[in-house]
Amino acid sequence: MIEFRPAVAAFAAFFCAAPTFAAEPLQIGFVYQSPVSDVGWVAVHESARKQLEKEFGNRIKTQVVQDVKAGPDGARVIRELVGNGAGLMVLGSFGYMNDGLKAAAENPKVNFVHASGFRQAANFGTYNARWYEAAYVAGLVAGKVTKSNKLGYVGALPIPDVVSTINAFALGAQKSNPAAKVSVVWVNEWFNPGSERDAANTLMQQGADVIGSGFQDNPAVLQAAEAKGVWSIGMFSDHRKSAPQKLLTSLTHDWTPYLRQAVQDTLDGKFKGTAYAATLANGGVSLADWNPGVPADVVQMAKQARADIVAGKLKVFAGPLKDNTGKQRAAPGASLPDSDIAGMNWFVEGIQGAIPR
The missing domain is CATH 3.40.50.2300 (Response regulator)
Structure with a gap:
């Protein structure tokens, strides 16, 4: 042992x-x-x-x-x-x-x-x-299930992996629901259940009815959402035990x-x-089973998007792409190279909030 x-x-x-x-x-x-x-x-x-x-x-x-x-x-x-x-x-x-x-x-x-x-x-x-691949698919579903058009994400630390995951989630949500907006609250720690729970509650008080857990190493965000009957998206592990009623899915890896x-x-x-x-293609990244409450046509939409990413038909960070200051980051017909994604330190259009420096 x-x-x-x-x-x-x-x-x-x-x-x-x-x-x-x-x-x-x-x-x-x-x-x-x-x-x-x-x-x-x-x-x-x-x-x-x-x-x-x-x-x-x-x-x-x-x-x-x-x-x-x-x-x-x-x-x-x-x-x-x-x-x-x-x-x-x-x-x-x-x-x-x-x-x-x-x-x-x-x-x-x-x-x-x-x-x-x-x-x-x-x-x-x-x-x-490439958690952002799974996050884009989760965002598509979040855009369909939201009633308020307000989505929230609790960020751990503002490293490129976290930023690209939140960005991809927002792009997916806006693809399926152009009215969707994403607010981000940072806790600047990997593990602080109390602060993470407070951040989730702040987002819900602002009207967010889907909350993403952004690299937290515990289920506090999901549990806070579950207590308020709000949809949530987990990270790393399958968190269905932590939020058995309202977990949409989890972004997982191996x-x-x-x-x-x-x-x-x-x-x-x-x-x-x-x-x-x-990646989704090599099986190192995946998505947990969708909540039974997600409509069948929405699940099918998500499955198709996942298949398109695996096949290379869908690029998450494809142009035209602007950040939330209006600056163009990818021209029409282009997509961000891996090196730019690996150093991502800006938010896409539709995200409300700033990245701590």
Whole structure:
């Protein structure tokens, strides 16, 4: 059984020597931004980690350090895990990027994979997901089920992944309902149930009757919406248990295929620091089942849009595309390149609110 220890715990007990008669297992450190729970970002990582343990058996040994804030704490935890023998590090938060890159440069024989980052090195790979593909489809449905034409999104931290997801949701909603508007409230944290609940309540007080959970690592937003009988959209995990009546769907993902390959490549000495993107097409991104209350024709519309995205017929950020200041971002007939989406720091037309700087 794996022992989960907070960042303040000692590491000596984990990286103990393997028996002399057995091959040394690959030691893998998992560093998480939030506490381990049943749903959310960290829960998806945990699901992948447990599956890796089943598949690789005694060839690997894993260690989890949870609730590690980016900055000095993150740098210290990374150093200690590497110093105690980790051969592969899984850095599960955007904020670990710079400290992880520094550790990778100082330890070229250790491999690193980093969630949602945009910088790579020979021994430092990144993994991310095009949540915006699923968010666009969810937005199409939200535009159809809203009665007030007011939609809300609770944003965690204003990194490009969060911004592009909210933008795609708004574009989908406006496609199916041109009168739809989206308001955003930021909490500037990945995990703060109290602030997230307050943000959701603020949006509902403003008239929003569909609320999106924007990268929160817990179900507080969904539970607040459920308590008021308001539609909600989950993130990362299937949140039907948290909002059994009013959850429209959840934007989900699976890191298992990518992490499986990273482990195997490390064991084989073939690891390369590349960028991986989970998508609707490769199955790394998906949508949970639609709420039974969504009309059949709306579900069919969503399924068709999803199929068109997978087939490459539908580009989420296709022109003509303007931001909410009126500036053109993509001309008619063009679409934003991946590099622009990966650095997105502006809101599309129809979103009310600003991005914190």
